[in-house]
Amino acid sequence: xxxxxxxxxxxxxxxxxxxxxxxxxxxxxxxxxxxxxxxxxxxxxxxxxxxxxxxxxxxxxxxxxxxxxxxxxxxxxxxxxxxxxxxxxxxxxxxxxxxxxxxxxxxxxxxxxxxxxxxxxxxxxxxxxxxxxxxxxxxxxxxxxxxxxxxxxxxxxxxxxxxxxxxxxxxxxxxxxxxxxxxxxxxxxxx
Numbered sequence: 444x445x446x447x448x449x450x451x452x453x454x455x456x457x458x459x460x461x462x463x464x465x466x467x468x469x470x471x472x473x474x475x476x477x478x479x480x481x482x483x484x485x486x487x488x489x490x491x492x493x494x495x496x497x498x499x500x501x502x503x504x505x506x507x508x509x510x511x512x513x514x515x516x517x518x519x520x521x522x523x524x525x526x527x528x529x530x531x532x533x534x535x536x537x538x539x540x541x542x543x544x545x546x547x548x549x550x551x552x553x554x555x556x557x558x559x560x561x562x563x564x565x566x567x568x569x570x571x572x573x574x575x576x577x578x579x580x581x582x583x584x585x586x587x588x589x590x591x592x593x594x595x596x597x598x599x600x601x602x603x604x605x606x607x608x609x610x611x612x613x614x615x616x617x618x619x620x621x622x623x624x625x626x627x628x629x630x631x632x633x634x
Contacts, residue, residue: 476500554610563603568621577614
């Protein structure tokens with residue numbers, strides 16, 4: 444396994460290779476990143492140690508992940524050991540761990556959830572729901588749908604919506620939420 448000095452020394456040649464591959468001059472890269480030509484030259488030749496403040500704009504300019512610039516070792520175990528979130532009789536199991544952006548959840552809705560009162564809500568974002576087992580009643584604006592096993596719904600959450608498990612038995616769904624939808628469906632607390 445490479446030590447930290449070896450990793451840092453390999454950054455310069457990697458930066459030079461990416462710049463040459465893009466057909467960019469030091470002057471063009473300097474203009475794009477705001478880093479002086481002399482600093483870029485010293486980075487590429489190994490005369491200057493790379494710092495995060497320098498590597499972030501360079502990664503953006505070269506359109507690569509920061510890991511690629513420093514040749515980071517592969518991450519460990521990719522499996523997600525999620526703790527179920529229990530709220531209002533439902534179970535939300537996170538299936539992704541990257542903060543921000545799109546989040547995936549498996550949800551288990553007990554029969555009769557959330558009750559008979561149809562209270563549609565709106566919020567920013569989009570929802571995507573795939574029914575694994577059971578069925579989901581989705582009220583979207585003036586429309587009323589029953590989604591069965593294997594069916595999918597995607598909708599703009601600015602449209603008033605409400606969903607329930609009409610039974611029989613529990614329903615399992617896969618859901619994708621943007622950050623706004625995650626806050627509304629998983630993180631929101633009732634008063």
